[in-house]
Amino acid sequence: MESVHSVLERFNDDLLQFPAYVAAFNDIDGLLRLHRETGIAQHLLILGESGTGKTTLCLDFVTRHPRVVLAERDVVPVLHVPIPPVATIAAVTEAMLTRLGDPCPTAGTVSSKTARAIKLARAVSVELLLIDEAQHIQDRGKLPTQYLVGDWLKTVMDEIAVPTVLLGLPRVAKLLQVNEQVRRRFSRRRYLQMGQHGETSIEGECLQLFLSLGENFPIPLSCGSLGWKEMAQRVYYASDGRVAYIKKLLSGAIRIAMEQQLSHVGADTLEAAFTQEVWWEGIDQLNPFNERFQFRRLNRASEPFEQVLVAPTAGRGGRRA
Numbered sequence: 001m002e003s004v005h006s007v008l009e010r011f012n013d014d015l016l017q018f019p020a021y022v023a024a025f026n027d028i029d030g031l032l033r034l035h036r037e038t039g040i041a042q043h044l045l046i047l048g049e050s051g052t053g054k055t056t057l058c059l060d061f062v063t064r065h066p067r068v069v070l071a072e073r074d075v076v077p078v079l080h081v082p083i084p085p086v087a088t089i090a091a092v093t094e095a096m097l098t099r100l101g102d103p104c105p106t107a108g109t110v111s112s113k114t115a116r117a118i119k120l121a122r123a124v125s126v127e128l129l130l131i132d133e134a135q136h137i138q139d140r141g142k143l144p145t146q147y148l149v150g151d152w153l154k155t156v157m158d159e160i161a162v163p164t165v166l167l168g169l170p171r172v173a174k175l176l177q178v179n180e181q182v183r184r185r186f187s188r189r190r191y192l193q194m195g196q197h198g199e200t201s202i203e204g205e206c207l208q209l210f211l212s213l214g215e216n217f218p219i220p221l222s223c224g225s226l227g228w229k230e231m232a233q234r235v236y237y238a239s240d241g242r243v244a245y246i247k248k249l250l251s252g253a254i255r256i257a258m259e260q261q262l263s264h265v266g267a268d269t270l271e272a273a274f275t276q277e278v279w280w281e282g283i284d285q286l287n288p289f290n291e292r293f294q295f296r297r298l299n300r301a302s303e304p305f306e307q308v309l310v311a312p313t314a315g316r317g318g319r320r321a
């Protein structure tokens with residue numbers, strides 16, 4: 001029998017084309033095509049909670065349009081720049097220079113670094129700019145820093161003149177309120193969220209993801225006496241409709257099932273996996289796979305899917321994945 005390790009490895013690498021992901025992918029692809037065909041640079045804001053697939057989407061684009069090393073220069077069609085946690089202009093510019101392959105990203109004044117980044121981006125023929133973790137601009141920065149970074153972004157976008165996608169947590173929408181020029185450039189928005197495409201409900205989409213991930217398992221998934229409709233609801237509450245948590249749940253469950261040589265993965269195994277992988281306080285009626293569960297979102301204070309609407313203060317992490 002295959003080892004737990006190799007099953008989990010295969011499972012983690014599996015890229016799923018769920019509707020919200022495909023829609024966001026097609027949006028970005030459309031921007032790239034439009035630019036290639038007409039030279040027009042349109043921009044897009046992608047908002048999604050932690051673990052909905054924003055960074056995965058960026059990496060997917062980078063993989064499909066990889067850096068090419070030519071004799072005379074490199075070509076970097078897609079530039080993915082995650083905003084660093086302390087998002088000063090200097091730090092953001094350095095992050096961009098590093099991704100562009102600049103040998104000394106910290107050298108020079110802020111304005112000379114910015115000029116260098118713009119020049120280098122043109123030299124390597126960047127066609128698409130993906131700015132990830134945009135909430136970091138807001139999280140640590142005081143308002144003046146947010147304005148400055150916003151202005152910096154506007155300048156860089158105007159100078160490089162390629163489609164730019166800004167990705168971050170939903171609270172990034174608030175950040176854009178403080179800078180009108182940036183807001184105007186990102187008037188097109190997409191939420192990376194399940195349950196907004198076609199007829200399928202969010203619970204139904206969660207179940208589809210859950211089952212398609214489970215297809216490659218050596219041990220079958222079972223809904224037991226609950227039925228798949230109820231299982232779908234429980235999976236939704238256990239994951240908050242985020243792909244990362246569906247994967248955490250399932251990878252925990254398959255590990256338990258293989259170690260204990262179970263014949264199937266059912267609600268009991270998922271109950272244990274939820275406590276181990278998602279929320280250690282999630283027991284009894286706070287566990288979506290427990291029979292006493294109340295069928296409500298686990299988004300109250302200190303629960304795993306608590307909504308963080310404002311930037312966390314220093315010392316408290318905003319990330320939960």
Ligand SMILES: Nc1ncnc2c1ncn2[C@@H]1O[C@H](COP(=O)(O)OP(=O)(O)OP(=O)(O)O)[C@@H](O)[C@H]1O
Pocket residue numbers: 012014015016017018021048049050051052053054055056057168169243244245247319320321
């Ligand atoms: N389309 C997908 N198919 C399979 N797995 C995915 C997909 N999208 C995301 N994942 C999984 O979910 C995990 C979290 O995804 P990702 O890091 O892209 O989320 P994020 O939205 O960038 O979160 P954060 O806001 O915390 O940075 C990844 O490790 C990956 O395994």
Ligand SMILES: [Mg+2]
Pocket residue numbers: 054055056132133
């Ligand atoms: Mg991310």
